[in-house]
Amino acid sequence: xxxxxxxxxxxxxxxxxxxxxxxxxxxxxxxxxxxxxxxxxxxxxxxxxxxxxxxxxxxxxxxxxxxxxxxxxxxxxxxxxxxxxxxxxxxxxxxxxxxxxxxxxxxxxxxxxxxxxxxxxxxxxxxxxxxxxxxxxxxxxxxxxxxxxxxxxxxxxxxxxxxxxxxxxxxxxxxxxxxxxxxxxxxxxxxxxxxxxxxxxxxxxxxxxxxxxxxxxxxxxxxxxxxxxxxxxxxxxxxxxxxxxxxxxxxxxxxxxxxxxxxx
Numbered sequence: 001x002x003x004x005x006x007x008x009x010x011x012x013x014x015x016x017x018x019x020x021x022x023x024x025x026x027x028x029x030x031x032x033x034x035x036x037x038x039x040x041x042x043x044x045x046x047x048x049x050x051x052x053x054x055x056x057x058x059x060x061x062x063x064x065x066x067x068x069x070x071x072x073x074x075x076x077x078x079x080x081x082x083x084x085x086x087x088x089x090x091x092x093x094x095x096x097x098x099x100x101x102x103x104x105x106x107x108x109x110x111x112x113x114x115x116x117x118x119x120x121x122x123x124x125x126x127x128x129x130x131x132x133x134x135x136x137x138x139x140x141x142x143x144x145x146x147x148x149x150x151x152x153x154x155x156x157x158x159x160x161x162x163x164x165x166x167x168x169x170x171x172x173x174x175x176x177x178x179x180x181x182x183x184x185x186x187x188x189x190x191x192x193x194x195x196x197x198x199x200x201x202x203x204x205x206x207x208x209x210x211x212x213x214x215x216x217x218x219x220x221x222x223x224x225x226x227x228x229x230x231x232x233x234x235x236x237x238x239x240x241x242x243x244x245x246x247x248x249x250x251x252x253x254x255x256x257x258x259x260x261x262x263x264x
Contacts, residue, residue: 012046014056023228029220037089226262
């Protein structure tokens with residue numbers, strides 16, 4: 001049976017910048033997933049106000065080239081699942097054993113459900129002014145102050161309720177570093193397996209010959225940290241891990257040759 005015709009995909013990233021990765025790990029994750037899946041897409045800025053779930057990124061699927069009249073989908077994981085279910089992308093985890101699927105899920109949870117909140121604290125609490133003037137850059141300055149304070153208050157409430165804001169600065173930094181050390185350990189091992197097998201190009205977080213659903217997530221977090229100025233501690237951690245840097249560089253070079261890369 002022939003594969004269904006790919007719909008026109010418009011990806012709304014929330015940033016006006018083009019031809020480069022953005023600070024959002026979830027935007028980078030979704031772009032990596034689309035490219036690994038062999039899908040083409042166009043990029044628009046968009047806004048959480050127009051997003052189906054009130055957050056970025058989101059996409060619009062249309063049978064016509066023009067954007068604005070298609071079906072909008074939100075949440076990066078659900079978007080990928082929908083495209084797989086519709087036959088537009090292959091399931092990267094289809095060949096995994098149950099144990100491998102559990103490992104893949106654990107890696108994603110470590111980053112998306114744990115590290116993410118510590119990075120939000122670093123960006124919105126520890127480096128608020130840089131964060132505000134980056135993500136709200138399109139808003140005129142006097143209004144940006146007011147909107148920024150609303151965003152800061154919301155983030156503070158979320159992080160306090162989640163528990164991340166209840167740690168001291170030193171405790172939060174230690175747990176952020178612990179997460180990246182775990183990722184680094186997996187990538188050091190994966191790189192060794194790829195070298196032993198004589199594989200060129202990207203190596204993958206679970207150590208196999210092909211990517212799994214965890215790889216767009218890991219890449220998304222690395223690219224996001226290297227593409228912003230509001231998380232200096234995270235950037236320093238990552239740049240001090242050669243295997244992490246090489247992992248991201250190889251994926252970038254294969255799938256994002258049209259994008260500007262961070263400075264090594």
